[in-house]
Amino acid sequence: MTNTQKPDKASPKSGFNRLSSIWNRKKPVEPVEVKNQVTNSDHSLSRAPRVPEIGLNEVSAEQHWVPSPTLVQAFKPWLGDRVDNSRTDDNGLPAQDEQPRPGSWHTELAMPEIRETPEIDSPKVDTPEAETQKAALGPSLDVQDAKDKTQDTRDTNLAVSTTDLSRESWVSSSSNLDERAYQYRPVEQDSIRLVRILPERKTMIKCEIIHARYEEALPYVAVSYTWGDIGDSRRIEVDGVLIRVPVSLHGALQALRQRQESVLVWVDALSINQKDRDERSQQVQLMPVIYSQAESVAIWLGPEENDSTKAVEFLEKMSAPDSPNDHISRLLASGNANGDLLAVVSLFARDYWRRLWVVQEVFNAKTITIYCGPTKLPWSAYQYASIIFGQRRGELNFASNDPERRRLAMSPEQFSYAQTLIYQGPSSLPDIASYKTEGEEVLLQVLRACRRKLASDPRDKLYGILGVLPGAVRSEFHADYNLSVRDVYIEVVDFLLKTTEKLDVICEAIHFPVHTSSINLPSFVPDWSHVPQTTALGSKYGFSAAGSSKAICKFRDERLNRLEISGIEIDAIWSKGVAVETLCNLGDYLMAFLHWRAILLQHIEDRPENDKQLAEECFAATLCLGQIPSKCNRRRWLTLCYHVFANLFRDRLPHLPLDDKLLDHLVIEGDVKPEVRRHFIQTNFGDRMMGRCFCVTQKRRIGMGTGFMLSGDIVVIPLGCSTPVLLRAEGTQGEYRFVGDVFIDGYMQGKAVEQWQAGKRELNKYVLH
Numbered sequence: 001m002t003n004t005q006k007p008d009k010a011s012p013k014s015g016f017n018r019l020s021s022i023w024n025r026k027k028p029v030e031p032v033e034v035k036n037q038v039t040n041s042d043h044s045l046s047r048a049p050r051v052p053e054i055g056l057n058e059v060s061a062e063q064h065w066v067p068s069p070t071l072v073q074a075f076k077p078w079l080g081d082r083v084d085n086s087r088t089d090d091n092g093l094p095a096q097d098e099q100p101r102p103g104s105w106h107t108e109l110a111m112p113e114i115r116e117t118p119e120i121d122s123p124k125v126d127t128p129e130a131e132t133q134k135a136a137l138g139p140s141l142d143v144q145d146a147k148d149k150t151q152d153t154r155d156t157n158l159a160v161s162t163t164d165l166s167r168e169s170w171v172s173s174s175s176n177l178d179e180r181a182y183q184y185r186p187v188e189q190d191s192i193r194l195v196r197i198l199p200e201r202k203t204m205i206k207c208e209i210i211h212a213r214y215e216e217a218l219p220y221v222a223v224s225y226t227w228g229d230i231g232d233s234r235r236i237e238v239d240g241v242l243i244r245v246p247v248s249l250h251g252a253l254q255a256l257r258q259r260q261e262s263v264l265v266w267v268d269a270l271s272i273n274q275k276d277r278d279e280r281s282q283q284v285q286l287m288p289v290i291y292s293q294a295e296s297v298a299i300w301l302g303p304e305e306n307d308s309t310k311a312v313e314f315l316e317k318m319s320a321p322d323s324p325n326d327h328i329s330r331l332l333a334s335g336n337a338n339g340d341l342l343a344v345v346s347l348f349a350r351d352y353w354r355r356l357w358v359v360q361e362v363f364n365a366k367t368i369t370i371y372c373g374p375t376k377l378p379w380s381a382y383q384y385a386s387i388i389f390g391q392r393r394g395e396l397n398f399a400s401n402d403p404e405r406r407r408l409a410m411s412p413e414q415f416s417y418a419q420t421l422i423y424q425g426p427s428s429l430p431d432i433a434s435y436k437t438e439g440e441e442v443l444l445q446v447l448r449a450c451r452r453k454l455a456s457d458p459r460d461k462l463y464g465i466l467g468v469l470p471g472a473v474r475s476e477f478h479a480d481y482n483l484s485v486r487d488v489y490i491e492v493v494d495f496l497l498k499t500t501e502k503l504d505v506i507c508e509a510i511h512f513p514v515h516t517s518s519i520n521l522p523s524f525v526p527d528w529s530h531v532p533q534t535t536a537l538g539s540k541y542g543f544s545a546a547g548s549s550k551a552i553c554k555f556r557d558e559r560l561n562r563l564e565i566s567g568i569e570i571d572a573i574w575s576k577g578v579a580v581e582t583l584c585n586l587g588d589y590l591m592a593f594l595h596w597r598a599i600l601l602q603h604i605e606d607r608p609e610n611d612k613q614l615a616e617e618c619f620a621a622t623l624c625l626g627q628i629p630s631k632c633n634r635r636r637w638l639t640l641c642y643h644v645f646a647n648l649f650r651d652r653l654p655h656l657p658l659d660d661k662l663l664d665h666l667v668i669e670g671d672v673k674p675e676v677r678r679h680f681i682q683t684n685f686g687d688r689m690m691g692r693c694f695c696v697t698q699k700r701r702i703g704m705g706t707g708f709m710l711s712g713d714i715v716v717i718p719l720g721c722s723t724p725v726l727l728r729a730e731g732t733q734g735e736y737r738f739v740g741d742v743f744i745d746g747y748m749q750g751k752a753v754e755q756w757q758a759g760k761r762e763l764n765k766y767v768l769h
Contacts, residue, residue, distance in 0.1 A: 182241045184273040190214050192286060193271040195238075197253055197263045205236040205253050209270065222294035223267040224361040225252045226302075226352045227456070238270065245269060252300035255371045265298070266290055277481040284479040288364045288467040297365035301352050304373025311343035312375040318388055319381035328388060332395045341396070344385075345417045347372065348425030356453035356460060360467035363432050382426050389421040396421055432468045440499035443473050443492070447528060448508065448539055458485045458519070458529035462492060485519050485529065490560045493525050501550040503565060503721040506768075507536040507741045512691055512708035513582055522561050523738040524768040533582035534691030534706075537741045538722030541625060547750030551720025556767060562735070563768045567718035568752045568761050570744070571701055573726070575599055577694035579707030589681060589689060590652070593623075593645050596694035601659075603696050616661070618702045618745045625688045625704065625743050641684075643668045644677045695742070705742025713739050716766065717752040724748075727766055735767045 187193055191213045198206040212218055228248035235242050236250065245253075249269055256263050272283045291297060301308075317331055335341035352358065362368065368379035389396065396418040430449035435442045446465050455464050463479045476495055496505040508526035512534070517527050537543060552566040577596040580588055597619065604615045620638040621628055628637045642665035649656055650666060651674070672680055688704075695703045697715060705726060713726040714736075724747060726739035755761045 182238060182243055184276075185211065187211060187273075187279060187283070188213070189282065192266065192283065192290060194218065194220055195265050195267055195270050197257050197265060199261055200257050200259045205250065205257060207236060207238050207253070207270070209239060217293070218264060219295045220264040220266055221256065222291045222297045222361070222365070223252055223256070223265050223300065224297055224358060225249065225267075225300040226355045227269070228302075228351065248300070248302065251303055252298070252371070255300060255376075256298060266294065281479045281481050284463055287360065291361050291364040291467075292366070295366065297361060297368045299352070299358075299362075299368060299370045299379070301347065301350050301370060301372040304375075306346035307339065307343035308347055308372050309375055310340060311347040312372060312377055314340040314344055315381050315385045316377060318385040328392065329395060332392060336396075341421065342417065344425075345420045348386075348420050353424055353426075353428050354452070354454050356450060356455040356464040359429055359432070359450055359453065359465060362429060363468045379426070386421075386426040390427065393418060393422055440473055440496070441502075442469060444496055444500075444505055444508075447492070447526075448535070451528065452531050454531075457481070459483070459488045461528035462488055486521060489519070489521060489525050489528060492528075493563075494555070494560060497551065497553055497563075501720055503551045503553065503718045504536070504538050506563075506738060507538055507721070507723060507725065509738055509740075510534060510536065510706070511740055512579065512706045514708065522563070522769055524563055532691075534687070536723075537625065537743060541627060543722045543748045544750055545717045545723050545748050545752065546719050546721050547753040549719040549753050551718065553718075553720075561769060565718045565766055565768060566763055567716040567721075567725075567766060568756050569714055569716050569764055570724070570747060570752050570761070571697035571699050571715040573695050573709055573711050573713045573715070574698045575603070575696050575711060576709055579693040580689045580691065581707075582691050584690060586648075586678065586681065587652075589685060590645065590648060592689065592694075594649075599694065599696060600702070603700060615702065622694070622702050622704050622743060622745050623689060624684045626745065626748060627684070627688070629684075639665060639668055640672060640680075644672050644680050647672075647674065648677055648681070697744070701744055701746070703742050703744040706740030708740050709742070710739075715742060715744060716764075717747065718766075719753070719763075724752075727768070731769060734765070735769050738768050 184193075188211070191211050194210050194212050196208045196210060198208065225248055228246050230246045232247045233244040234247050234250035236245055236253065237243075246269070249267065252267070253265075256265060273279050314331070314335055318328070320327075323331075332341070335344075362379070365379075369376050370379055370382055430446065432446065432449075435445045435449075446468060447461070450461075450465055453464075455461055457463075459481065462477065466474045466477055466479065477491070493505055497503070505526065506524040509521075509524055510526070510530075510532040511523070515530055517530065519527060519529070521527055554564050556562040556564050577599050578592060580592045600615060600619050604612050607615070617634040617638045620641040621634055623641065628634065632640065642662055646658060646662040646665045649658060649662070691707055692704050693707050693709065695705060695709060697703065703715070703724075709726050710728065713728050715724050716727055717724045723741040724744050726742050727736040728739050729735075730737045752761060756763055
């Protein structure tokens with residue numbers, strides 16, 4: 001242990017009181033009780049929410065964080081960012097032979113739950129042999145043979161198998177064809193509409209719509225694109241009628257049009273009468289077949305902008321076959337220097353990658369070609385480069401001493417440049433194949449994985465994923481746009497409760513931050529149209545609070561508004577700390593730590609020293625939701641946590657007095673080096689604390705749960721649920737509002753059920769509304 005002179009000590013209370021006096025100059029920081037109030041919400045039409053990030057090495061915290069209003073504005077000058085070039089293991093602990101992985105914690109924090117770990121373990125992608133092709137903007141080489149087969153086929157049949165066509169999905173609710181100018185002919189049950197893009201003769205794009213049955217195959221290209229702003233439109237000619245289509249669709253048709261030959265495509269906005277709900281419902285069921293039977297899927301990312309051609313050329317170089325490691329390293333280094341990687345960031349951050357329908361369109365495709373401006377490249381080239389970015393994350397260093405460059409090193413959704421390359425673009429699509437063995441639970445897995453994807457019709461958060469589900473699950477749902485959003489979402493809960501005999505689905509009803517919704521759902525039904533910035537506890541940590549028990553539940557009314565569950569009550573909330581907001585910086589985490597620990601010390605001040613030690617060990621374990629690195633026991637973990645937090649306070653708030661316990665941890669044996677402390681916080685506490693608050697129960701148990709909790713909420717472990725939940729008495733006697741899930745130290749692996757089975761606890765019924 002290194003000998004250093006310790007600063008003056010202060011008692012726990014005096015330190016906290018001085019901190020409080022500083023806070024009071026700006027805004028009080030007493031625990032804020034979350035009222036049952038409403039605020040503006042982001043529905044599915046909104047852009048993806050800004051994603052919090054607490055200090056990746058290339059960006060200054062002050063540059064992009066909006067501190068929580070309940071935390072200390074006065075400390076902002078001390079909360080600058082630092083470059084993190086240290087060597088650590090996966091948990092931010094010191095390592096001798098492994099490079100740090102900036103942002104490795106961020107898969108859990110910022111991205112859809114695509115994988116349990118941000119590492120891409122075993123890429124199964126063939127190295128593409130591709131060249132960027134400009135000017136010749138026809139379909140993929142995979143479909144060149146098809147172009148001369150599209151003569152006059154208005155009465156030709158299309159042979160497509162109708163096997164297993166249960167309720168697949170699609171479609172935005174907007175309509176691009178003006179019914180007053182163009183009248184659709186009804187489409188038969190065994191038919192679809194295809195669009196023939198006529199050869200280029202003039203600037204105006206000319207098309208014909210044909211009906212094709214399933215009895216005879218025609219080669220066609222299925223188009224995948226984002227609708228964009230439907231108010232920004234261009235004119236095309238369809239069957240001699242001038243109509244307006246969104247500029248994005250116009251660009252896609254232009255990219256696929258040939259000079260000498262017709263091209264046959266399926267494109268939703270023209271192939272489906274968007275104003276006919278019954279037709280939409282019927283055609284949505286055919287979506288997997290439409291995309292799987294297409295000779296190729298053409299993805300249109302949009303026009304050339306933000307050096308997109310430069311980006312595509314860089315991706316082509318990255319995907320060159322048999323590229324040695326040193327060649328890839330040189331490419332990344334030069335890409336950092338000359339702006340190529342910044343161009344790829346813009347390409348991967350485009351709206352297309354946030355679109356829900358992309359998931360099934362890509363999943364069901366035989367081959368894919370991606371068009372952007374005057375370029376086209378196989379999907380495999382994009383995917384291979386994306387995998388390389390994940391594997392070489394340590395080389396994606398956008399750090400700069402130039403404040404303007406650091407400010408620009410953020411994409412619009414508050415991802416860092418490095419995170420955009422690693423987690424956006426092709427990597428933003430979930431690995432659907434990995435869910436195939438989950439039985440009926442696959443529905444919940446895919447809903448979680450696609451939750452951040454956007455759809456203009458809230459019902460499409462279900463209908464838009466049916467095309468990737470097993471037939472046995474898909475057959476239980478009918479895409480019906482005449483149903484209300486509320487009925488669709490309740491149907492999901494009903495199905496999962498009955499088929500899985502688990503209650504985990506109700507924990508996806510996330511109520512913090514508070515948001516409004518016009519759907520008027522019961523509190524236990526998840527609003528899939530809302531994109532929360534936190535995730536349910538049971539989705540990733542392997543908790544089993546109810547052991548192997550099966551849910552005992554039933555609906556109490558015909559409209560499925562009230563759900564009766566059986567559970568074991570173990571405690572009630574006594575006091576709570578300030579919640580860590582979902583748009584937060586490192587300073588918010590530091591202030592939350594101080595406030596939460598002050599609450600803990602207040603509750604244990606009359607306890608023996610041994611009990612105090614155990615309580616603080618429990619506190620440190622709770623901050624990381626019990627995910628203590630395997631190399632640590634609880635005592636060592638407490639030492640490391642206090643060491644890191646104490647030193648961050650000393651570095652950033654040197655005038656803040658620390659109590660004796662924290663001062664004792666400024667220097668420890670096997671300490672965490674200064675350059676890796678931020679990474680330690682990111683890895684171990686990042687999204688685990690975000691959106692949650694610390695709590696102490698009436699029986700002095702320690703926990704951390706939804707920021708929506710209030711004192712008096714009861715802690716219940718329902719049978720068939722992975723985690724404890726919080727319920728709030730409301731309405732008539734025996735009725736409760738579902739508040740959210742909660743981590744209670746010691747009760748996450750079946751202890752309460754064992755006590756109930758031994759006759760030490762009672763099983764109660766609760767009616768949720």
